[in-house]
Amino acid sequence: MTASTAAPAPLHLVLGDEELLVDRAVHAAVGAARAVDETAELTRMKVSDLTPPELAELVSPSLFSEGRVIVLEQAQDIGQELADAVSAYLKDPADGVTLVVVHSGGGRSKAAKSLPTALKKAGAEVTECAKITKPAEREAFVRAEVKRAGGRIDAAGVSALVDAVGSDLRELSSAATQLVADSGGKVDEEAVRRYHRGKADVTGFLVAEKAVGGDRAAALETLRWAQQIGVPHVLIADALADAVRTVARVSAAGRGNPNQLAGELGMPPWKIRKAQGQTRGWNAAGLAEAMRTVARVNAEVKGAAADPDYALERAVLDVVGAKQNR
Secondary structure, three states, X not given: OOOOOOOOOOEEEEEOOXXXXXXXXXXXXXXXXXXXXXXXXXXXXXXXXXXXXXXXXXXXXXXXXXXXXXXXXXXXXXXXXXXXXXXXXXXXXXXXXXEEEEEOOOOOOHHHHHHHHHXXXXXXXXXXXXXXXXXXHHHXXXXXXXXXXXXXXXXXXXXHHHHHHOOOHHHHHHHHHHHHHHHOOEEOHHHHHHHHHHHHHHOHHHHHHHHHOOOHHHHHHHHHHHHHOOOOHHHHHHHHHHHHHHHXXXXXXXXXXXXXXXXXXXXXXXXXXXXXXXXXXXOHHHHHHHHHHHHHHHHHHHHHOOOHHHHHHHHHHHHHHHHHOO
């Protein structure tokens, strides 16, 4: 055991479906537990894969007092029996066990909808991770990321960064952190423009743009360059997923005015306008195939694949193929 002045919260509720924020909240809960016991064992399970007896075994007191962190994922899908088992545990949490429940805030069943309330009543530490969709929220996120990295940014810099990167939070966070490092802490519009002029050929978004555009050779060339200079696998996979989802949503919305569609789709007009050009050549079957591909590669780059570079290359080829095989 590692000494600590404060024990970690035994119960955590991570509420919302903004993936980056959810990942951070879970990581923070695990980190707090391991600050007390650096050997604390981590178990992550979807509620759909868990039975009440298995939960009881996971959260039962350890014979040798080892610390444990149990993360219950997709708790909005919980059934009544498991919800009852969780509620029973909340009445008497075990020492040395940190229970983290990840819940989107929705849910079809009464048990799923009432679980967050039960956790709050039990004194769970709550982290709100609601989806960021409004421009003002995205701008606030950018300001917070720059501050988190130890820098400061003015209003023009925020607008320039959002315009240049788009809505993907991982990409915005990565760009904000890099900009703080490159600019000495003070980020303005010129710093953003300078950064993106130098990095335009190596972002995950350019790989995604070439892939959804059906340009096989350019997509592979851009991907390999991004891999060579160290663009994180997860950022490329996220950009690919964002591009495919955006094309699918804009395609379904039809050829409307981007300014009018912005509120309906929760996207800036420039992004809708760009996606409208990319929808040409896509059909419903191809988009469905591409959606399956980006879901697969998302899991692969997060640990399911032995070779994430190969997984990304296969995904790019599959997305290009999904458009070409219309």
